[in-house]
Every structure is written in structure tokens, then in C-alpha cells.
Amino acid sequence: MGHVIGIDLGTTNSCVAVLENGQPSVIPNAGGYKTTPSMFAITQDGKRLVGHLAKRQAITNSKSTVYAAKRLIGRRFDSPEVQTAVSVSPYDIVEGPNEDARIEVSGKTFTCPEVAAFILREMKRVAEEYLGEPVQEAVITVPAYFNDAQRQCTKDAGKIAGLDVLRILNEPTAAALAYSFNRNEEEKIAIYDLGGGTFDISILEMSDGVVEVIATAGNTFLGGEDFDRRIVEHLLDEFQQAEGIDLRGDAMALQRLKDAAEKAKCDLSARESAEINLPFIASDDAGPRHLSVELSRDTLESLVHDIVEGTLKTIEDCMGDAGISPDQIDQVILVGGQTRTPLVQNRAAEYFGKRPHKGVNPDEVVAIGAAIQGETLTSEEENPLLLDVTPLSLGIATFGGHFARLIERNTTVPVCKSHVFTTTRDNQSAVKIRVLQGESETAAENDLLGEFVLGGIRPARKGEPEIDVSFDIDANGIVSVSARDTTTGKKQSITVNATGTLSDDEIQQIIEEQELYEVQLKE
Amino acid sequence: MDCVPSGEAQGEGQARPRQTRRDLPQFELEIDESLDLDPKIQEELIEFVGGLSRPYHEILGVAPDADTRAIKKAYFQKSKRFHPDRYFRKNLGEYEAVIDTCFKRLLEAYELLSDPATRAEVQKSETSSGSATGDGPSSGDAATGSSKTPRVSGAVAARRLRRRMSGLQGHKKIRQERKQKAKSFFESGIAAFRGERWLEAAGSVRLAIAFDPDNEVYREEFGKVQRKAHEMRAAQLQKQADAAMDLRDLGEAFSHLEEAFHYRPFDGELAFRAAQLAWQVVGDLHKAKDLASSACELEPENGAYHRVLGQIYKAAGLAANAKRELETAVRLKDKEAKAELRGL
Incomplete structure (x- = not known):
């Protein structure tokens, strides 16, 4: 029997893991990275790129490079979330025949499950190269607060990518499974999961080989991407004030700013200030202009303060649902790259009155949990039982x-x-x-x-x-x-068959179409 | 809001709190060694699903006064046995639905007992109805109607059983154990019977048959016990019907009477009362006719029954049938029939 892989299909990055001889491990991609950017692009000569390859050419090809498509999946085109994305994304988002949001790249329209399938197929390939055998079965994670349509679409994406999706698992629940793996304590834990595009909080209880989700809450349109955007807005304002030029209409400049903002944000997790230098960002009659800004951690914190406070409000609601108080929580586990930000760590620690657990890697823990769940479902051994809830x-x-x-x-x-x-x-x-x-x-x-x-x-x-x-x-x-x-x-x-999802015929059609491209890619 | 379409289908339901009826699905189970499920677990499931109509604390296997911690512990332990994920994508035959039912009932027990408010309510209603929790006996007769699994004819079942039993020759020990189990179920069934706890008795004897299907004594005894259980259930339903009548909830009264007649199919008066309600309150002339005809068949010399049947025919516009019945009623000296016949 083949391996079951666990895939964390993230807004910004994705990760794949597997259980080998009872030990979970994250699978690195060909470049040696344990996470792969959730990006997809079509180059000018029609080549389709995924992951790091897509990310590397994003600046020069921003209109045909798709990122953060997870924010659109399973949503109606006229929803406020999609409308926000339309106004900030360099790529085109159009309305599909089922009132869903679709993405137009190089004159071709893709459904959101199709775009997600490009990423999933890449993760499948990464796993197959590592394991040296074909992979068919997978557990894919989604934010706990995803609704039925969003889950259905993610499942469709798996099908398009040639995967038998054993289960759609909630991200914080996956993190809890990874945390509790080979650990036999009786405890209550809180999972604070702030990823690239979504926020989830889950309260769980574990004892006697059972992992029980007591309550979960979240916001499917709040995450690290919002941190980046706040920084970009700040840089745009600074530049306009200093140079009198508004860069908002310049796609290439915006893409460069976005990359620089993300990097500065990461730097500020370890340092008190970061320098942002973007030479030749614009030019006018007076010659080329350069952007050079010093961003301090304090400034970043003032920019994103309200977002972090928003997550605490959600936590309070969730604790109310669970009927327990912060001091009853034995462990706080931080998941998602955005929880590396000191402000997030400090506010979570203040709320629960204890330092967060340090033993898990926030980027990898979700994929590991998914792999564990895949193993639990398919193996004959006495494994921990998961009692999950409907969010x-x-x-x-x-x-x-x-x-x-x-x-x-x-x-x-x-x-x-x-x-x-x-x-x-x-x-x-x-x-x-x-x-x-x-x-x-x-x-x-x-x-x-x-x-x-x-x-x-x-x-x-x-x-x-x-x-x-x-x-x-x-x-x-x-x-x-x-x-x-x-x-x-x-x-x-x-x-119930969620509205806006693809029919089996449509999925089959897409699979066949993608197979044509498979051939093209291997040339 | 997307507008409500005009026409008939517009009125969306209005919530009215009301006790939900417990329709537990019934299963006819046998140990099937061809399944992807350990026979030991099959046994356990047969036993557990057979006891789902017991009080909630018994389902969890805790004392009536167990604390929340003990309840949670028991729920976790039992979940590890009965959660569908334990049997993910296995060939489970009918047991797939059994596992689903078991877990859902277990969850219900846990939810209700772990909340002090609902727990008090549940335990009050459980003690007031004694050992009978309001569920029908786990009877095997086809008319129960709430069963989800298709039933097989007796002959087919027997053939299947023989085939399986012959495959079991090598498992003499297992068979011996099963017989032993059947015997202890049967004994507790007899004890319940003597204690006049008919429903419990029927459930236990039924389990005995599941573990030892060839035992004729059990089957015979089951018939006896089941009759008693039906009688008891019918009495209970009639009481509920009377209570509903007092509250002027005639629709409710009708459905109780109709069900009671199902358990006392020889009771003409019951059919007659149900027929009157079906006709005058529910407005279902088909049901009314069927019930009234049954009443007439059971007591052919009762003039009032024939008169009512005639009136129902009249309401349905079947004049010839109405005339025939009303004439019979007149012959049997029913006083009101004459006037009805004149009005025809």
C-alpha cells in the first residue's frame, strides 16, 4: 500500500509531509525548501510555472502571476472578500457562470479549484520524487472556519490534481494532532493559527488517546497578507510624501513593494528595525527615483495593532463557546508563519497568562498533523481518535x-x-x-x-x-x-452539494486538459 | 434577501418547540465473517445497538449519579470503539449504518448528560416512564416501518445463516462462547419478563436470538415476550392519546391511536376511534376508510362502525358503497344510520 501524504495548502506557502516508519517528516522540494510558495504563473511564451519558479518571476510578470488564490476559493464573486481582492490583486479576477470568482491569466480563465490543483499537483510531485513511488491518497487541510463550499472546492482541487482526498481536515486540529503525537498527557490546549490569509483559534482537550475539539472560531479573511498590505500602504504614502509620485498604478512597482514588505516584516521578527531599499522604483522628468525607508518594529506594530486585537476578540468568543477560562489552558501553541511576529506572541501570552509552547515549527506542524490523520485513518494500529466539530x-x-x-x-x-x-x-x-x-x-x-x-x-x-x-x-x-x-x-x-462547485464532468474535463500540459511541461 | 417565489411553496416552516420523536433504526444482524470487521467487534456492536433504547447513563455505562468527569471518560472510551473513523473505508456491510447509529446515540447521551440542565430533564423523564423509555421493542416484524435496512425473507435468512454456520465449524470455541452469551441474554430476558419489564425482556431475548439463531426455544419465547411488549406499548400509546385528547391536540391523538392499533391489530374499538379522527380531524379519507373497514371486519355486528364507514364513503363521494354500509348499519339497529341514509 502506498503512502498517504498530508498537504497544508496555505494562502502564501504550502507544505507536504508523510509518516515513515511511524515518524512524521516534512518533505523538502527540489530546491531543498520545506515549504513551496502557493503561486502559479504563465510566462509570455505560454509556460506554466508553480512554486518558487512562479515566485521568482513575479516582479516582471505580475499580471500573469497568481498568489493568495485561497482567499477566493468557494466564494461568490459579489462577496465583499472577493471585491477586496479584485481591488488589490495585480491579476484579473472575473465572475464565473456559477457566480463564483475565477482568475484570468494570459487570456485563459481558471476556476479557483483549478488554480489550487496546480499547487496540489506540485506538492504531490514533490512527495513522489522523495518517496520514489506514486502517491494517490492525501489528507488536505483547510482553515477551521471554512464553510461547506470552500471545503467542497478544496476537495475538487484535490481530485483535479489526481488525488484521492481521504479527508478535509481543519488546520488547527491538524496542528493539535501533530502536537499530541506520542504524547500522553491529559491537557487542554489552545491553537492560535495565524497564516497568510486566515486566522483560526481552536480549543482542544486530550486524554486517553482521544483528541477532542471543544470549540473553534476564526476569520477566513485575515492574515499575514494583510500585514504586508499595511506595510505597502505605508511605503506608498511615505514615497508619495517625499517624492510626490503615486506608485499605486504601477503594477511592477507594487509587486516589488510587496516582496520588500514581506521581507521587512520577517526581518522585524528578529530585529528592531529593517531597511527597505528599492532603487529605480520610479522615474519622472527629474530622473530616476529610489525608495529608501527605515521601518522600525514599533512602526510595524502600530500599523497592524488593530488586526492583532481583532484576533483576541475572536479568541474571547471561542473561549466563551468552550465554557472555559484562559487559566484552564495548559498549553498555547502558535501555528502559521505570522505568529513569528513578536507582537502576536506577546499578545497571545498576555491573554492566556503563559508563554506559548516552543516545540513545534509553525510552518510545518499542520502538514505533519495531516499526515498523521492520513495514517490514523488507514492503518490498523490503535491510533489517537480525533473528535472534530462542525465550525x-x-x-x-x-x-x-x-x-x-x-x-x-x-x-x-x-x-x-x-x-x-x-x-x-x-x-x-x-x-x-x-x-x-x-x-x-x-x-x-x-x-x-x-x-x-x-x-x-x-x-x-x-x-x-x-x-x-x-x-x-x-x-x-x-x-x-x-x-x-x-x-x-x-x-x-x-x-448538500455546495453551490459554485464543479460537476464531475467539469472536473474530468479539467483533468484531461491539464494532462495535455503535463506533456508540455516535461519537454 | 432573494425574494420568495410566488405560489404555493413559499411559506417556510415556523419553529415550534416540541419533543422530537426518537425513531431509532432497527437492525437485523448476524455475525458475518466475510466482512472487514472482527467478529468480536460485530458481537459488541450487536449488543450495543440492541441496547440503544436504554436510559442514557446505561448507554455510556456509568452510574446514574456519575460526575461529569466520569461521563467524559466513559464517552471517550466508548468513542474509541464506536467512532466511524475507526472503520474508515472498510467493507462493513450493514454494520456501517450500525456504527453510525451507535456513535450518534452515544454522542447524544454524552451531550445530554454532560449539561446539568438537560441532564435533570432527561433523568426526570427516564424515571417517570420506568424501564420503558418510550421506544418500541426491537421487534423484527416488518410493519414497524422505521427500519432503514432492507429485510430479507425468512427462508433466505435461514439459508444464509446455515452457510455461515457451516463456515464456522472450525470456530467451535467462538460458537460456544456465543451460545453462552445468548444464554445469559435469554436469562436476563426471562428475569425482565418475570419483573414485568416487557420491553427490556423483548430486547434481551432478541439479542439472545442474534447470538444463537438456531435455538427454537428462544424464538418461541420471543413471540410470547413480544406480544406482551406490544400490549404494553399499545397501552402506553392509548394513554398518550387520551392525554392529547384532553389537550385538544387531536392530530397527535390520532397518530398515537393509529400506532396503538398497529400493536393491537385485533382491537376493533381502537381502529374505530382512529378512523373517526382520521376522517374528522386529519381529513385523510383513505386512512379513515382502511381503519373503519378493519373495525367492521373485527366486529361485523357493530352497527355504529358500519355507519361511520358509510359516512366516510359518503364524504369520499362513493355513494354505492355508502348505501351498502348504511343499510347494514340500519339492519343492525343503529339509530343515526337511518337519517344518514335518507340524506344520501
Whole structure:
């Protein structure tokens, strides 16, 4: 039997790991790096590049280089998150036929799962080269706060990349599995996961070989990329003040600024100040201009202060859901490259009243956890059991545009819950069941997962018929919903297929198309 | 908000808190050595799924007054056994659904008992209904209707069983152990029977049959126990129906009566009461006709039954049938039938 790989598909960087002889290890790519940039590009002569190769040419080819596409996956084009991305991304984001966001590069339009598949295929290849054998099965991680559509799309991406996705696993949960590996303590831990594009907090309890997620919360549009953007904005303002030139319209200058901002941010984790030098960033009648700015850690902290405070607010909500106080947490584990920032570490330490655990590598721990979960699912040995939760509430729309929750967020899965509903008009013969996911009391503010109509209700006064609606989430996270008229026994049900995802035919078509390029790449 | 389409399908349901009915799926299980599942675990699952209608603390295997810590510990231990991830992508046959059901019920027990508020409520309702927790006995008859697994005919099942048993000849020890287990289930079933805990008795004897399917004594005894259990369930349902009547919740009363008749299929009066409600309250003339016909068949000399059947036919617009029944009713000296017949 082949190996199961664990892939951390990150906003900025991705990482792949595997368990060999019971020991987890991160697989380095051909360049020797343990993480690979989640970037994809098409060069002027039509070559497709992924990872470091794509990143290296980003400055000269910014319009055809895609980064941070994870921020778009599974989202509607008209969502505020996508609209923000449209305004700040050098590449083109367009609306797809399913109201989804798609990416246009060199005149060709790609769906988000396709772009993610380029990265996943690369990670698969990295693993295959290292292991010297084909790899088919994988566990892929997503932010805990991803909704059903975002998870579905990630699974589709895996399929396109030629992987059998055994499980979509939450990133903080993966980190906890890695932390608890070969550790037999009874403890409560908090995972603070601030990555390139998302923030998650999870509270877990472990004992007796069981890892139980108690609560999880997050923000799928907040991360290190926002730190970078704040720095870029700051540099743009400084430059405009000093030189009177606005660089906002210059794609190449913006890409250079972005790279420099990211580097300065990393430098500031170890040092008190960083120098940013970008010669020939612009020119006008007076000749070429250079950007030279000294950025101090204090300045960076003032730029991103509110973002970090925002994460603490989310933590408080999550602790409330979990019903425990900060002093009951035995270990705080920081995950994601952005947690290297001293401000983040200090604020987390202040909140929980203890220094974060130092034993895990924040860039690699998620992929390792995914590999462990892959092994746990497929091996015969007595492995730790993971009890995970559903991060968002599920329910239906009711009269007046309200949202009735059937499964509350942070409920352990697999689970089944039901509730009785009734009609709102006399002689109403049908009800429409709209399946929603989210936390708003207003139905329209939540995500629609699917809908169906239960007809054939016998004529009766309003409020008399009894319609038993039942929600079921299986161990793989698949949601199915059924409605039954208890008098007539009539029943309707659906297995939720998130909107905006690709059909099997479309996926097959994309796979075949990509195979053509496989040939081209090997030339 | 995306607008609500015009037409019939617009009124979305309005939540009305109400006790959810516990429809536990029923399984007909046998040890199947061809599955990717250790027979020992199959045994354990048969035993566990057979006891899912027990009080929640018994499902978790803790004392009624166990503290939260003990409850959590028990939940973790049992989860390690019954979580579907333990059997990921294995060939499990019918046991796949069994594992799913077991874990969900286990989770429910844990959720309800680990919250002091829900725990108090649960334990109050459990003690008030005694050992019967409101669930039907784990009966094998096809009419239960809530079963998720397709049933096989007796002959097919017997053939399958023989084939499996012959494959088991080499496992004499295992067979011996199973028989022993069956015997202890049977004994506790008999004890429950003597203690007049009919539902528990039926459940135990059923488990005995699962472990020793060839034992005729068990099967015979099961029939007896099951009859008792049905009677008891029917009595309980009738009580619930009366309570619903008092609250003027006639729809609820109807569904209880209808179910009660299922357990007492020889009770004409029960069918008659249910038929009246089906006709006048629920407005389901088909059900009303079926029930009233059953009542007439069971007590052919009761004029009132025939009259009501006639009235139902009349409401359905079947004049000839209505006339026939009403004439029978007049012949049987039902007073109101005459007026009805005139109005036809």
C-alpha cells in the first residue's frame, strides 16, 4: 500500500509531509525548501510555472502571476472578500457562470479549484520524487472556519490534481494532532493559527488517546497578507510624501513593494528595525527615483495593532463557546508563519497568562498533523481518535427571513438532529426547505447550501401540519437534510452539494486538459 | 434577501418547540465473517445497538449519579470503539449504518448528560416512564416501518445463516462462547419478563436470538415476550392519546391511536376511534376508510362502525358503497344510520 501524504495548502506557502516508519517528516522540494510558495504563473511564451519558479518571476510578470488564490476559493464573486481582492490583486479576477470568482491569466480563465490543483499537483510531485513511488491518497487541510463550499472546492482541487482526498481536515486540529503525537498527557490546549490569509483559534482537550475539539472560531479573511498590505500602504504614502509620485498604478512597482514588505516584516521578527531599499522604483522628468525607508518594529506594530486585537476578540468568543477560562489552558501553541511576529506572541501570552509552547515549527506542524490523520485513518494500529466539530451552525430559513439552527456550531460530528416545523398559511400545500450555514439570525446573511420543496401537504389550518426536518452530518462532513410530513409520511431529502462547485464532468474535463500540459511541461 | 417565489411553496416552516420523536433504526444482524470487521467487534456492536433504547447513563455505562468527569471518560472510551473513523473505508456491510447509529446515540447521551440542565430533564423523564423509555421493542416484524435496512425473507435468512454456520465449524470455541452469551441474554430476558419489564425482556431475548439463531426455544419465547411488549406499548400509546385528547391536540391523538392499533391489530374499538379522527380531524379519507373497514371486519355486528364507514364513503363521494354500509348499519339497529341514509 502506498503512502498517504498530508498537504497544508496555505494562502502564501504550502507544505507536504508523510509518516515513515511511524515518524512524521516534512518533505523538502527540489530546491531543498520545506515549504513551496502557493503561486502559479504563465510566462509570455505560454509556460506554466508553480512554486518558487512562479515566485521568482513575479516582479516582471505580475499580471500573469497568481498568489493568495485561497482567499477566493468557494466564494461568490459579489462577496465583499472577493471585491477586496479584485481591488488589490495585480491579476484579473472575473465572475464565473456559477457566480463564483475565477482568475484570468494570459487570456485563459481558471476556476479557483483549478488554480489550487496546480499547487496540489506540485506538492504531490514533490512527495513522489522523495518517496520514489506514486502517491494517490492525501489528507488536505483547510482553515477551521471554512464553510461547506470552500471545503467542497478544496476537495475538487484535490481530485483535479489526481488525488484521492481521504479527508478535509481543519488546520488547527491538524496542528493539535501533530502536537499530541506520542504524547500522553491529559491537557487542554489552545491553537492560535495565524497564516497568510486566515486566522483560526481552536480549543482542544486530550486524554486517553482521544483528541477532542471543544470549540473553534476564526476569520477566513485575515492574515499575514494583510500585514504586508499595511506595510505597502505605508511605503506608498511615505514615497508619495517625499517624492510626490503615486506608485499605486504601477503594477511592477507594487509587486516589488510587496516582496520588500514581506521581507521587512520577517526581518522585524528578529530585529528592531529593517531597511527597505528599492532603487529605480520610479522615474519622472527629474530622473530616476529610489525608495529608501527605515521601518522600525514599533512602526510595524502600530500599523497592524488593530488586526492583532481583532484576533483576541475572536479568541474571547471561542473561549466563551468552550465554557472555559484562559487559566484552564495548559498549553498555547502558535501555528502559521505570522505568529513569528513578536507582537502576536506577546499578545497571545498576555491573554492566556503563559508563554506559548516552543516545540513545534509553525510552518510545518499542520502538514505533519495531516499526515498523521492520513495514517490514523488507514492503518490498523490503535491510533489517537480525533473528535472534530462542525465550525458553523446549520439550519433552515423560517417565516419572516429568520434562521432556525438545527445543528449549533461546535457540535461534534458525525451527528444527527431533528426538529418539527409547521406551515404559516391556511391550506398551504408545500414548504420550501432552504438549508443554510452561518451564525446570523437573519437567513439572508448566511450561506445557502441548497434547497428543496416538500409538497403534498394535506390541506389544514396554518400551524397544524407537522414537518419533521432532520439534519445529518457524516464522518466525512457530508451534510444531508430531509423533511417528512408526519401525517402523510411524505418525504423529501437532499445531500448538500455546495453551490459554485464543479460537476464531475467539469472536473474530468479539467483533468484531461491539464494532462495535455503535463506533456508540455516535461519537454 | 432573494425574494420568495410566488405560489404555493413559499411559506417556510415556523419553529415550534416540541419533543422530537426518537425513531431509532432497527437492525437485523448476524455475525458475518466475510466482512472487514472482527467478529468480536460485530458481537459488541450487536449488543450495543440492541441496547440503544436504554436510559442514557446505561448507554455510556456509568452510574446514574456519575460526575461529569466520569461521563467524559466513559464517552471517550466508548468513542474509541464506536467512532466511524475507526472503520474508515472498510467493507462493513450493514454494520456501517450500525456504527453510525451507535456513535450518534452515544454522542447524544454524552451531550445530554454532560449539561446539568438537560441532564435533570432527561433523568426526570427516564424515571417517570420506568424501564420503558418510550421506544418500541426491537421487534423484527416488518410493519414497524422505521427500519432503514432492507429485510430479507425468512427462508433466505435461514439459508444464509446455515452457510455461515457451516463456515464456522472450525470456530467451535467462538460458537460456544456465543451460545453462552445468548444464554445469559435469554436469562436476563426471562428475569425482565418475570419483573414485568416487557420491553427490556423483548430486547434481551432478541439479542439472545442474534447470538444463537438456531435455538427454537428462544424464538418461541420471543413471540410470547413480544406480544406482551406490544400490549404494553399499545397501552402506553392509548394513554398518550387520551392525554392529547384532553389537550385538544387531536392530530397527535390520532397518530398515537393509529400506532396503538398497529400493536393491537385485533382491537376493533381502537381502529374505530382512529378512523373517526382520521376522517374528522386529519381529513385523510383513505386512512379513515382502511381503519373503519378493519373495525367492521373485527366486529361485523357493530352497527355504529358500519355507519361511520358509510359516512366516510359518503364524504369520499362513493355513494354505492355508502348505501351498502348504511343499510347494514340500519339492519343492525343503529339509530343515526337511518337519517344518514335518507340524506344520501
